Amino acid sequence: xxxxxxxxxxxxxxxxxxxxxxxxxxxxxxxxxxxxxxxxxxxxxxxxxxxxxxxxxxxxxxxxxxxxxxxxxxxxxxxxxxxxxxxxxxxxxxxxxxxxxxxxxxxxxxxxxxxxxxxxxxxxxxxxxxxxxxxxxxxxxxxxxxxxxxxxxxxxxxxxxxxxxxxxxxxxxxxxxxxxxxxxxxxxxxxxxxxxxxxxxxxxxxxxxxxxxxxxxxxxxxxxxxxxxxxxxxxxxxxxxxxxxxxxxxxxxxxxxxxx
Amino acid sequence: xxxxxxxxxxxxxxxxxxxxxxxxxxxxxxxxxxxxxxxxxxxxxxxxxxxxxxxxxxxxxxxxxxxxxxxxxxxxxxxxxxxxxxxxxxxxxxxxxxxxxxxxxxxxxxxxxxxxxxxxxxxxxxxxxxxxxxxxxxxxxxxxxxxxxxxxxxxxxxxxxxxxxxxxxxxxxxxxxxxxxxxxxxxxxxxxxxxxxxxxxxxxxxxxxxxxxxxxxxxxxxxxxxxxxxxxxxxxxxxxxxxxxxxxxxxxxxxxxxxxxxxxxxxxxxxxxxxxxxxxxxxxxxxxxxxxxx
Numbered sequence: 140x141x142x143x144x145x146x147x148x149x150x151x152x153x154x155x156x157x158x159x160x161x162x163x164x165x166x167x168x169x170x171x172x173x174x175x176x177x178x179x180x181x182x183x184x185x186x187x188x189x190x191x192x193x194x195x196x197x198x199x200x201x202x203x204x205x206x207x208x209x210x211x212x213x214x215x216x217x218x219x220x221x222x223x224x225x226x227x228x229x230x231x232x233x234x235x236x237x238x239x240x241x242x243x244x245x246x247x248x249x250x251x252x253x254x255x256x257x258x259x260x261x262x263x264x265x266x267x268x269x270x271x272x273x274x275x276x277x278x279x280x281x282x283x284x285x286x287x288x289x290x291x292x293x294x295x296x297x298x299x300x301x302x303x304x305x306x307x308x309x310x311x312x313x314x315x316x317x318x319x320x321x322x323x324x325x326x327x328x329x330x331x332x333x334x335x336x337x338x339x340x341x342x343x344x345x346x347x348x349x350x351x352x353x354x355x356x357x358x359x360x361x362x363x364x365x366x367x368x369x370x371x372x373x374x375x376x377x378x379x380x381x382x383x384x385x386x387x388x389x390x391x392x393x394x395x396x397x398x399x
Numbered sequence: 400x401x402x403x404x405x406x407x408x409x410x411x412x413x414x415x416x417x418x419x420x421x422x423x424x425x426x427x428x429x430x431x432x433x434x435x436x437x438x439x440x441x442x443x444x445x446x447x448x449x450x451x452x453x454x455x456x457x458x459x460x461x462x463x464x465x466x467x468x469x470x471x472x473x474x475x476x477x478x479x480x481x482x483x484x485x486x487x488x489x490x491x492x493x494x495x496x497x498x499x500x501x502x503x504x505x506x507x508x509x510x511x512x513x514x515x516x517x518x519x520x521x522x523x524x525x526x527x528x529x530x531x532x533x534x535x536x537x538x539x540x541x542x543x544x545x546x547x548x549x550x551x552x553x554x555x556x557x558x559x560x561x562x563x564x565x566x567x568x569x570x571x572x573x574x575x576x577x578x579x580x581x582x583x584x585x586x587x588x589x590x591x592x593x594x595x596x597x598x599x600x601x602x603x604x605x606x607x608x609x610x611x612x613x614x615x616x617x618x619x620x621x622x623x624x625x626x627x628x629x630x631x632x633x634x635x636x637x638x639x640x641x642x643x644x645x646x647x648x649x650x651x652x653x654x655x656x657x658x659x660x661x662x663x664x665x666x667x668x669x670x671x672x673x674x675x676x677x678x679x680x681x682x683x684x685x686x687x688x689x690x691x692x693x
Contacts, residue, residue: 143421145661185659191453193606195659236422236661363449363456364658366421368414370434370460371449380442380463 177242178267192220257335409654410488430484455606518556518581563623621647637670
């Protein structure tokens with residue numbers, strides 16, 4: 140287990156990717172070396188000066204750039220808390236708990252890997268794709284969204300693998316949902332990783348389960364603490380109710396009760 | 400029971416202490432009240448169990464825990480070496496549950512006290528029901544007092560008309576201390592979906608939003624009983640803690656704010672030390688109930 144830390148970070152850049160999403164790149168404020176972080180892990184960010192925001196905001200790690208000592212955080216505006224994060228000025232400070240949660244399984248052998256994301260759920264898949272790429276493992280990305288502007292960071296993804304897209308309005312890639320993409324009929328995969336809206340992940344899990352493909356899903360249950368103390372973010376599993384923050388956020392779909 | 404300092408952490412917000420060791424030195428604390436423990440294992444309530452509110456949160460965890468036998472066999476051996484007071488919060492559905500659970504904790508050398516939870520709002524049977532009438536609060540306290548020789552703390556519910564009356568009834572049955580308050584019964588509805596935000600509809604409200612009410616109740620109970628009062632309810636910093644002590648709390652518990660700042664309790668210990676130096680006060684006990692009028 141990598142020890143957790145409570146650290147102050149400084150915003151190095153804040154780029155608006157579309158009306159709802161911003162990419163924040165942050166570095167430790169006191170030049171401390173970033174702790175080791177794994178794809179699938181997340182951070183808990185304290186939001187200051189937000190009257191209706193009491194709890195920290197859990198945000199998945201979008202990318203780590205060790206040579207720049209930098210964490211990338213893809214933030215979608217959902218409410219007041221995330222709105223404040225998207226408005227952060229360059230040079231602004233963020234207090235974060237890092238790194239939290241378990242991680243995706245990094246396969247040890249070459250094979251055929253598919254990473255399926257929807258909406259802002261694509262965020263942790265970039266870091267995972269990068270890690271696979273570093274190990275010489277090629278992967279396919281299948282990303283879905285409402286329309287073209289919702290498929291984020293496309294050039295970053297294509298650096299690490301082949302990118303397939305679906306949009307609900309047909310403005311990019313195939314029209315429809317990710318599970319309708321023809322690549323799922325043409326190619327045979329050994330391992331699928333998914334993160335996004337629950338109906339999408341359930342559909343991906345069903346596809347994988349029916350074909351006996353190993354599959355891991357990253358959940359985003361509501362949570363208070365993020366480190367296993369409050370017991371609020373529980374997911375029903377074959378082992379009973381477990382904390383999505385410490386036992387997850389990544390689960391093998393066979394542990395979940397989605398397909399029962 | 401003597402404490403190193405008056406700052407402890409509240410049951411249900413601090414796990415078994417283990418969850419916080421990356422963030423702080425547990426040895427700086429006066430004590431840790433561990434997660435609510437029941438005779439049998441409990442899965443707790445269905446998700447969603449939590450809703451954020453302005454300056455606080457609602458929870459409906461429902462006493463998820465692995466049961467007292469698991470605690471004794473697997474958790475106690477780990478936490479017994481922590482350099483602070485470890486206190487077990489005991490809950491149940493019937494008087495017999497409370498007694499049987501307590502009996503399994505008697506004789507654990509490093510557990511100097513238990514906190515009888517007669518105030519959990521999130522279980523269908525028992526829990527808060529025991530803490531909302533003098534007769535049932537007295538009944539469960541009396542039954543546990545008979546089997547428990549250690550320090551017996553009773554945790555009171557604020558969901559009552561007169562909390563001082565409940566405090567007096569458990570004092571009369573031999574409670575060594577009362578801790579207050581547990582969470583306030585509340586609810587939240589999603590306006591768009593028109594559905595309750597908690598699977599149980601209602602849940603317990605905690606956080607800074609409850610602090611003024613909790614403080615008032617601590618003050619009332621302090622004037623009603625002769626046993627030490629442990630105060631809690633929305634404490635976030637040393638000033639909050641000093642307020643509770645001035646209102647009559649001998650010690651305090653930090654609860655929900657541990658989720659926001661996992662090292663908040665240590666900062667409160669340091670803040671109280673600085674306050675005492677600044678005001679040239681020898682011991683924090685000199686401040687208990689020392690609110691000055693006029």
